[in-house]
Amino acid sequence: xxxxxxxxxxxxxxxxxxxxxxxxxxxxxxxxxxxxxxxxxxxxxxxxxxxxxxxxxxxxxxxxxxxxxxxxxxxxxxxxxxxxxxxxxxxxxxxxxxxxxxxxxxxxxxxxxxxxxxxxxxxxxxxxxxxxxxxxxxxxxxxxxxxxxxxxxxxxxxxxxxxxxxxxxxxxxxxxxxxxxxxxxxxxxxxxxxxxxxxxxxxxxxxxxxxxxxxxxxxxxxxxxxxxxxxxxxxxxxxxxxxxxxxxxxxxxxxxxxxxxxxxxxxxxxxxxxxxxxxxxxxxxxxxxxxxxxxxxxxxxxxxxxxxxxxxxxxxxxxxxxxxxxxxxxxxxxxxxxxxxxxxxxxxxxxxxxxxxxxxxxxxxxxxxxxxxxx
Numbered sequence: 114x115x116x117x118x119x120x121x122x123x124x125x126x127x128x129x130x131x132x133x134x135x136x137x138x139x140x141x142x143x144x145x146x147x148x149x150x151x152x153x154x155x156x157x158x159x160x161x162x163x164x165x166x167x168x169x170x171x172x173x174x175x176x177x178x179x180x181x182x183x184x185x186x187x188x189x190x191x192x193x194x195x196x197x198x199x200x201x202x203x204x205x206x207x208x209x210x211x212x213x214x215x216x217x218x219x220x221x222x223x224x225x226x227x228x229x230x231x232x233x234x235x236x237x238x239x240x241x242x243x244x245x246x247x248x249x250x251x252x253x254x255x256x257x258x259x260x261x262x263x264x265x266x267x268x269x270x271x272x273x274x275x276x277x278x279x280x281x282x283x284x285x286x287x288x289x290x291x292x293x294x295x296x297x298x299x300x301x302x303x304x305x306x307x308x309x310x311x312x313x314x315x316x317x318x319x320x321x322x323x324x325x326x327x328x329x330x331x332x333x334x335x336x337x338x339x340x341x342x343x344x345x346x347x348x349x350x351x352x353x354x355x356x357x358x359x360x361x362x363x364x365x366x367x368x369x370x371x372x373x374x375x376x377x378x379x380x381x382x383x384x385x386x387x388x389x390x391x392x393x394x395x396x397x398x399x400x401x402x403x404x405x406x407x408x409x410x411x412x413x414x415x416x417x418x419x420x421x422x423x424x425x426x427x428x429x430x431x432x433x434x435x436x437x438x439x440x441x442x443x444x445x446x447x448x449x450x451x452x453x454x455x456x457x458x459x460x461x462x463x464x465x466x467x468x469x470x471x472x473x474x475x476x477x478x479x480x481x482x483x484x485x486x487x488x
Contacts, residue, residue, distance in 0.1 A: 369428025
């Protein structure tokens with residue numbers, strides 16, 4: 114086999130799929146990229162058995178065809194240091210000895226038999242398919258992935274639930290302390306279904322979707338999903354199980370409403386939280402007409418802080434406590450200049466909503482309060 118390929122194009126595609134490869138693999142061959150040459154198309158694959166990512170690029174002067182695997186480390190590290198130039202690969206079909214020629218030199222290494230590479234799981238005949246804008250999918254993942262859990266006992270909480278309705282799609286993530294629900298009604302799938310996307314493939318999509326302009330074709334069954342993009346195909350195993358009824362935990366009657374500048378509020382929380390107890394990160398919000406007082410204290414070290422901010426508040430005077438790390442994280446994942454915080458009482462979850470939503474998007478974030486026992 115022989116082919117010529119651009120070093121920059123090869124590196125960008127390999128770097129994108131290399132994120133699939135684990136640092137420690139149960140099978141040695143999973144430390145490799147799988148290459149398949151057919152005509153002038155070179156298909157490259159990376160896998161960890163549960164997630165498989167494939168990409169294809171055009172090559173020049175291709176001779177022969179076949180399959181071989183190459184160590185990801187041996188190939189990636191030198192490519193990062195090479196300037197943009199044509200690379201010529203020559204592969205001995207009998208012993209898989211590979212010569213890589215470039216402008217000022219050559220590399221020589223031994224490939225691995227590609228027939229040993231594990232195959233991705235095919236989708237069942239009952240698989241469902243729908244199309245979604247790459248931007249909508251990216252926004253849904255970006256809005257929710259920070260709220261996923263790391264819970265070995267409840268693995269269903271460790272992914273993003275994609276709840277698909279005929280007229281819209283809802284992205285949901287929760288770690289039982291915070292919950293994010295992002296609904297978009299621009300996706301008219303015509304189907305009723307749902308699946309839980311694990312965190313790793315969600316992060317992989319998050320990295321490659323910004324370069325996509327068109328639609329993404331999503332196919333899934335009970336166990337696996339396939340995302341087909343213009344230059345990449347991502348197959349992954351889904352988290353099996355039924356996602357909790359997230360709608361039931363969203364409080365409906367919240368008469369106390371606060372509207373505040375998001376950046377100003379975030380900066381105050383960052384400053385005040387420095388003085389909170391390091392174990393609890395508890396900050397107290399004291400709400401009264403057109404003013405919010407943010408305070409924190411650490412009794413063990415005799416430190417405290419308090420700042421007041423002008424705001425628009427309608428409702429009863431009340432004090433409520435939140436874990437500052439979670440509240441700051443939520444505010445950082447809202448793009449609106451102003452946010453609305455809706456509350457019922459200090460013991461029930463607070464809703465944090467953007468004042469200006471993105472087109473076709475309805476974003477809701479929920480945060481559970483903390484007991485104010487330290488105050």
